[in-house]
Amino acid sequence: MKKYISTLFAFGALLFLGASCENDAELTYLKEVNFPADIKIAPSSKIVLLEDKADDNAITISWEAVTFPIEAPVTYAVQFDVPADITGSSAWLKATRFEVGQDVLSKSFSVRDLNKIATDLGLQPNSAGKLIVRVEAAMDRKVFSNNVELTVTPFEKSIVFGEIYMPGAYQGEWDVNSASVLTAIEKGVYQGYVTVLPGYGPVFKVNTARNWAEFYGAGTGEGTIQKMSDADLKLPGTGSYQVKVNLNTLKWSATAYAWGIVGTAQSGGWDKSTPMNYDHQTKTWKITADLVPGALKFRLNDNWSVNYGPKDATTNTINRDDQGAYTITEAGTYEVTFTIVETDPATAGYPATATCTIIKK
Structure with a gap:
């Protein structure tokens, strides 16, 4: 009799659970959901x-x-x-x-x-x-x-060539001959990179040649430029930026932008990148950092949407979205470089490979 009652109780419990699941499903997943109107x-x-x-x-x-x-x-x-x-x-x-x-x-x-x-x-x-x-x-x-x-x-995008230059206080001296290059990405639109180190100023001009015959400074409106203006353009402060200048519309912008090292070999682990600085003369991202034994790879702007790791850790070629990482076997001070053909973050069109070096000092 006890066995029969136990069996009956268990069967009832299953029925109750089944009914509960069905009710939950009816209240959530089985309820029809639609857009209320056309977009x-x-x-x-x-x-x-x-x-x-x-x-x-x-x-x-x-x-x-x-x-x-x-x-x-x-x-x-x-x-x-x-x-x-x-x-x-x-x-x-x-x-x-x-x-x-x-x-x-x-x-x-x-x-x-x-x-x-x-x-x-x-x-x-x-x-x-x-x-x-x-x-x-x-x-x-x-x-x-x-x-x-x-x-x-659609229009057929023009094949563009050319560059303009960005002399400024970030260099330590305003030297147009060694200034950061802004490369043409569209007709009249130029893009480049700069790092303002602590102790250096954020102001600059934009020159159309490696001389001062023609340059652009700040315009009267925010984010505008004006030909032969004595007023300096100004970056937000220390840090690394992607700078765009549009000579068609006479506008410019600076967006916080930095490649960084990430992984257990650096101080932030897998959660926080250590940002690298842009060397505008070699067009390379660099950092000198104290590393510990662990893994190391590269990512953009402290998130995983664009990242690079090696398919073969014996080479200096790194691949986009690859799960591989370099292994740092000995603690010490390392000079790390990262070189890539930069692109516009809005297009997400970053190349399949980049290169790097990791050298113990």
């Missing part, structure tokens, strides 16, 4: 992109909040694809995706950004083509908005 494209879903307007806003995509049965932040992303790739078993697998963030309800794309998206997805320059855009909302599952069609005419 909006402004100012137009028909866009002709022009290279001399590369910094202008091309489109802003916005949407209404999606309500999930669980009360928690919703992560949104925007996806672009071409009409031929949004159906069938491989639908949207080739899409270009941009994560927007938690509870953020819009995303803007510059002319430059949208041109890259369009050409990467195969649209031909100077010819109108179709893109399909949708928004993804994710929490305990992913749901998608209705598709919206864009007609985009």
Whole structure:
């Protein structure tokens, strides 16, 4: 009898648990979730992109909040694809995706950004083509908005050459002959890198040649430059920066930017990088640091979105997103260098390989 009662109790408990699970599922995952309305494209879903307007806003995509049965932040992303790739078993697998963030309800794309998206997805320059855009909302599952069609005419990016120069107090003396180089990345748009060490000033000018015949200083508005202006341009302070100068729009910007060493061989472990300094004369990132036995690799801006490690630790070639690391076997002071063909962080188009040296002093 006791055995029968025990069996009956166990069976009842299983039924109760099963019912509870079914109720939970009905309340969360099984409840239908949808976008409450179609996404909006402004100012137009028909866009002709022009290279001399590369910094202008091309489109802003916005949407209404999606309500999930669980009360928690919703992560949104925007996806672009071409009409031929949004159906069938491989639908949207080739899409270009941009994560927007938690509870953020819009995303803007510059002319430059949208041109890259369009050409990467195969649209031909100077010819109108179709893109399909949708928004993804994710929490305990992913749901998608209705598709919206864009007609985009991309431009063919000019092949550009040339450089301008950045003499300033970061050098210790204003020497245009040894100043940091800003390299042309688009027609009239230049990009370069600089480190302001403690004790050095943050001010500089921009010269079009290795002389003072033509230079640019600060303009009257924030982030602007003016030809032959005596007012200095000014970086935020000590640290490393990516500097961009647009001679088309007479604007400039400085963004905090540094490659660093990361791993158990350096003081921050795997959680915090030790930033390197940019040597503008050799175009190399460098650091002299006290290391302990452990692992060492490289990453950008103290996060893992762009990082490099060696496939073969016996060489000085390092590979993007490789899990490998160098092994420091002996504690001591080391000079570490990192050399890479830099790119714009907005494009995430960093090269497959870079090079480094790790030398015990």
